[in-house]
Amino acid sequence: MTLRNRPIPRGVSIVGAGMSKFGAFPEKASRDLFIEAYKDLVNSVDKGFDPEDIEIIYVGNFSNDLFEGQSHIAPIMADSIGLVPRPAVRIEDACASSGVALRQGIIAIASGMYDIVLIGGVEKMNNLPTSKVTDTLATGGDILYEIPAGFTFPGFYAAMATAYMHRYGATPEDLMNVAIKNHENGALNPKAQFNVTIPDWMEKRKASAKRKGKPVPTWETTWDFLHDDHANPMIAYPLRLFDCSPITDGATAVLLVADEIANQFTDSPIHIIGSGQASDMPMHDREDLTTIGAARYASHAAYQMAGVTPQDIRIAEVHDCFTIAEIIASEDIGFFDPGTGYSKAAEGVTARIGDKPINTSGGLKAKGHPVGASGLGQTVEIWKQMRGEAGKRQVPGDIPLALTHNVGATGQTCVVHIYERRS
Amino acid sequence: MTLRNRPIPRGVSIVGAGMSKFGAFPEKASRDLFIEAYKDLVNSVDKGFDPEDIEIIYVGNFSNDLFEGQSHIAPIMADSIGLVPRPAVRIEDACASSGVALRQGIIAIASGMYDIVLIGGVEKMNNLPTSKVTDTLATGGDILYEIPAGFTFPGFYAAMATAYMHRYGATPEDLMNVAIKNHENGALNPKAQFNVTIPDWMEKRKASAKRKGKPVPTWETTWDFLHDDHANPMIAYPLRLFDCSPITDGATAVLLVADEIANQFTDSPIHIIGSGQASDMPMHDREDLTTIGAARYASHAAYQMAGVTPQDIRIAEVHDCFTIAEIIASEDIGFFDPGTGYSKAAEGVTARIGDKPINTSGGLKAKGHPVGASGLGQTVEIWKQMRGEAGKRQVPGDIPLALTHNVGATGQTCVVHIYERRS
Numbered sequence: 001m002t003l004r005n006r007p008i009p010r011g012v013s014i015v016g017a018g019m020s021k022f023g024a025f026p027e028k029a030s031r032d033l034f035i036e037a038y039k040d041l042v043n044s045v046d047k048g049f050d051p052e053d054i055e056i057i058y059v060g061n062f063s064n065d066l067f068e069g070q071s072h073i074a075p076i077m078a079d080s081i082g083l084v085p086r087p088a089v090r091i092e093d094a095c096a097s098s099g100v101a102l103r104q105g106i107i108a109i110a111s112g113m114y115d116i117v118l119i120g121g122v123e124k125m126n127n128l129p130t131s132k133v134t135d136t137l138a139t140g141g142d143i144l145y146e147i148p149a150g151f152t153f154p155g156f157y158a159a160m161a162t163a164y165m166h167r168y169g170a171t172p173e174d175l176m177n178v179a180i181k182n183h184e185n186g187a188l189n190p191k192a193q194f195n196v197t198i199p200d201w202m203e204k205r206k207a208s209a210k211r212k213g214k215p216v217p218t219w220e221t222t223w224d225f226l227h228d229d230h231a232n233p234m235i236a237y238p239l240r241l242f243d244c245s246p247i248t249d250g251a252t253a254v255l256l257v258a259d260e261i262a263n264q265f266t267d268s269p270i271h272i273i274g275s276g277q278a279s280d281m282p283m284h285d286r287e288d289l290t291t292i293g294a295a296r297y298a299s300h301a302a303y304q305m306a307g308v309t310p311q312d313i314r315i316a317e318v319h320d321c322f323t324i325a326e327i328i329a330s331e332d333i334g335f336f337d338p339g340t341g342y343s344k345a346a347e348g349v350t351a352r353i354g355d356k357p358i359n360t361s362g363g364l365k366a367k368g369h370p371v372g373a374s375g376l377g378q379t380v381e382i383w384k385q386m387r388g389e390a391g392k393r394q395v396p397g398d399i400p401l402a403l404t405h406n407v408g409a410t411g412q413t414c415v416v417h418i419y420e421r422r423s
Numbered sequence: 424m425t426l427r428n429r430p431i432p433r434g435v436s437i438v439g440a441g442m443s444k445f446g447a448f449p450e451k452a453s454r455d456l457f458i459e460a461y462k463d464l465v466n467s468v469d470k471g472f473d474p475e476d477i478e479i480i481y482v483g484n485f486s487n488d489l490f491e492g493q494s495h496i497a498p499i500m501a502d503s504i505g506l507v508p509r510p511a512v513r514i515e516d517a518c519a520s521s522g523v524a525l526r527q528g529i530i531a532i533a534s535g536m537y538d539i540v541l542i543g544g545v546e547k548m549n550n551l552p553t554s555k556v557t558d559t560l561a562t563g564g565d566i567l568y569e570i571p572a573g574f575t576f577p578g579f580y581a582a583m584a585t586a587y588m589h590r591y592g593a594t595p596e597d598l599m600n601v602a603i604k605n606h607e608n609g610a611l612n613p614k615a616q617f618n619v620t621i622p623d624w625m626e627k628r629k630a631s632a633k634r635k636g637k638p639v640p641t642w643e644t645t646w647d648f649l650h651d652d653h654a655n656p657m658i659a660y661p662l663r664l665f666d667c668s669p670i671t672d673g674a675t676a677v678l679l680v681a682d683e684i685a686n687q688f689t690d691s692p693i694h695i696i697g698s699g700q701a702s703d704m705p706m707h708d709r710e711d712l713t714t715i716g717a718a719r720y721a722s723h724a725a726y727q728m729a730g731v732t733p734q735d736i737r738i739a740e741v742h743d744c745f746t747i748a749e750i751i752a753s754e755d756i757g758f759f760d761p762g763t764g765y766s767k768a769a770e771g772v773t774a775r776i777g778d779k780p781i782n783t784s785g786g787l788k789a790k791g792h793p794v795g796a797s798g799l800g801q802t803v804e805i806w807k808q809m810r811g812e813a814g815k816r817q818v819p820g821d822i823p824l825a826l827t828h829n830v831g832a833t834g835q836t837c838v839v840h841i842y843e844r845r846s
Contacts, residue, residue, distance in 0.1 A: 003508060003509065003510075006535065006536050006537075007536075008534075008536065009534065009535040009536070010534075029567060031567075062494065063488045063494050065486045065488045065489050065559075065562055066488050066489060066494075068566070069562050069566050069570075070562055070565075070566040070567075071485065071486050071489075071515065071517065071562040071563050072485075072515070072516060072517035072562070072563040072564075072831055072832050072835060072836070073515075074515075074516060074702070074836070075516070075702040075703065075704075075705075075831070075835035075836055076565065076705070076835070078702045079702070079703075079704045079705070079708075079835075083702070084701075084702045084703050084704055084717075085426060085701040085702055085703055085716065085717055085720045086426065086701070086702060087426075087523075087526075087700035087701060087702060087838075088516070088702040088835075088836065089514060089516060089523055089527070089700075090514070090515040090516060091512060091513070091514065091515075092494065092495070092496075092497075092513040092514075092515055093495065093497060093498070093511070093512060093513060094494065094495035100510075100512055103510075104512070104527065104530075107527075107530055107531050107534045107536060108530055108534075110534035110535065110536060111431075111432065111433075111530045111531075111533035111534040111535075112429060112432040112533065112534075113429050113431065113432070113530060113533060114429075136488075139488055139492050139493055139494040139495070140494050140495040141495075142493075142499065143491065143492050143493040144452060144454075144493075147492075277510035277512075278507075278508040278509070278510060279497070279498040279501045279502070279506070279507045279508055279509060279510060279511040280498065280502075280507050280508055281498075281502045281507055282498075282499070282502070285502075293508065294507075294508055297508045408495055408498070409495050412495060412498035412499070412502075412511075413495070413497070413498055413511065415510075
């Protein structure tokens with residue numbers, strides 16, 4: 001079937017975007033992270049604005065219920081930045097929560113009922129020990145048919161990886177290329193959880209061992225490090241530690257307004273011209289594990305709405321919760337043909353200076369993956385890149401069109417947005 | 424401040440509504456309950472419809488993460504009724520989740536991006552032991568400033584009750600009147616968790632004691648029963664067991680379409696002409712516990728949008744999670760002046776045959792309170808009543824206008840809708 005997805009009947013612009021530092025912050029509550037993101041957003045609005053003008057707030061969050069023991073998080077966040085009594089709505093679609101929240105904001109403005117909408121995303125994951133985080137993430141699978149069989153998220157994506165490798169001949173090293181690239185990008189992103197390249201990481205580890213009088217690792221190349229079962233242990237074949245995104249605390253925020261008032265906020269708004277969302281069955285029911293069907297539906301809908309093609313898109317932020325996910329995503333969004341994404345990554349096409357840069361922010365892999373905040377984090381990067389404000393990681397040249405691709409869990413949800421900068 | 428809340432720019436109609444039986448169903452999963460509600464909805468659509476025509480689904484759910492261990496519930500529900508790959512979005516605002524989901528559906532249709540929207544609500548609470556249910560509900564309060572002080576939901580509403588009694592001179596018996604009325608209504612609702620009056624309940628208890636050879640209770644009147652510390656124990660003064668809504672498994676579903684196509688589904692649609700939502704600070708920060716500020720904001724916005732007054736409304740379903748909540752609600756929605764709701768209840772004004780019937784369904788108190796499904800459950804009752812399909816509990820005469828009032832937690836969220844039947 002084709003998803004019915006009519007054009008947005010009213011232009012929508014991003015006029016501000018911010019994020020907290022991503023990382024592990026045991027001393028901070030979710031509301032502290034959100035305040036940090038919101039302040040960053042406020043500072044990003046070129047002409048300033050009166051927060052009183054915000055009319056409604058959508059908050060993307062996966063499971064603060066389980067992570068922090070605080071549900072009903074939307075009014076808590078609204079109160080934390082002085083927005084009560086405005087309507088406050090939490091949106092949950094697993095790791096796609098804030099991408100879907102952005103989409104609800106677009107719909108709210110399109111409705112004509114609202115002109116100025118705040119979108120937030122937040123997740124506070126490091127309150128729990130790692131095994132409990134894994135259990136919590138697993139609730140995003142199918143708890144009747146998948147989790148009792150022993151699946152966790154590394155396992156789900158490992159299954160996709162082996163299916164992909166089997167069909168297309170990719171190797172574990174092809175996956176590692178994605179990690180190397182994303183850490184190179186993350187090293188240039190001050191807000192990233194891991195703002196360090198893998199070679200720098202190796203040197204730090206060596207220096208630390210030397211300082212402590214321990215045996216100094218003998219890695220000579222990045223590949224030595226990535227194949228070291230101690231430094232980069234196998235999590236679920238073929239995925240090693242550096243194929244997996246980290247456990248992250250973080251928050252993100254975007255200010256969305258109707259096009260016709262965007263110039264009150266900035267002379268350089270970023271317009272959203274395409275928005276697609278789709279759902280899918282749990283993974284155990286799907287015939288093909290080498291692609292995420294919801295991502296193909298959502299991409300198609302977004303391209304159709306925007307009236308553009310994958311060839312027109314200059315950069316993309318895609319959902320690289322695992323390295324294999326980025327490769328599959330690069331095919332699902334139409335950048336590359338099925339089965340060719342891994343070789344394009346190896347050829348450097350998706351590097352910052354390549355033809356189709358992907359995850360210049362460092363991606364979920366290096367920037368970090370506070371699940372409910374990650375989708376909107378992609379939008380924050382697009383905002384910076386399209387406005388030429390991405391600092392050392394800035395992609396060269398104009399970026400007239402960009403795309404974000406945000407997946408929930410194993411792909412039961414995907415939401416894709418297309419952004420335009422009009423010169 | 425006044426909440427900005429522009430008119431819905433496009434007419435919206437309910438053309439079908441259904442619910443599962445409410446109760447405790449240890450053998451059913453949340454998806455089973457949802458399928459039951461959806462089938463009931465399908466049967467309610469007068470002219471039938473093709474489920475393939477549904478374009479997007481919103482699912483209200485409080486915390487299936489904690490209750491059932493299944494998050495990312497929206498695509499699971501979509502899949503359970505064959506709706507993938509349509510977008511599936513979970514909305515969470517504690518006990519107002521499905522009322523807010525309904526509002527998102529209205530916004531989606533108003534946007535012009537969608538014409539046919541399915542709204543669902545579901546909660547599966549009885550998987551956990553009662554104390555864990557209480558803990559789970561408590562996550563809807565403020566976990567930094569309220570829950571560590573020992574508050575649970577009976578405690579929150581007990582604080583509202585004592586504040587109200589102190590200011591206005593109401594008594595615990597005034598609260599009990601609400602329970603008596605709502606059980607009378609629930610006794611006439613086959614889908615209610617407790618479809619039994621309190622006098623019938625007493626007789627059953629007496630018969631059971633006699634059958635078992637135990638001492639037969641000596642209650643002669645309802646009041647004897649309600650004052651019996653054994654039969655109706657104190658939970659948190661002044662709230663006794665029968666002042667509290669039960670722990671409930673249940674699901675609800677509503678089919679929402681653009682006005683201009685409503686007659687393809689039915690000749691008797693119910694139009695939604697007003698929709699208001701507001702947020703508030705956690706309870707510990709509020710100055711006045713005898714009213715819920717978000718309910719006043721949301722009501723005002725809904726009335727203004729609809730262009731009607733409380734005097735115009737024939738019936739209402741309000742959020743009686745506790746008896747005191749119904750009394751405060753009857754004032755917050757403008758049916759009665761502050762401090763008079765309890766005497767109006769005593770006078771029978773809110774009874775089924777009164778001037779202002781409230782909770783003809785039995786309310787959360789007797790119908791049951793599957794928290795994320797309850798808001799939409801109110802809409803199901805309004806649908807039945809306005810179409811004259813409420814059976815033995817049918818309110819006499821025409822019902823041109825009706826209202827629902829759905830509260831999240833202690834009132835950090837409230838959402839109010841106004842419904843119209845055009846003859």
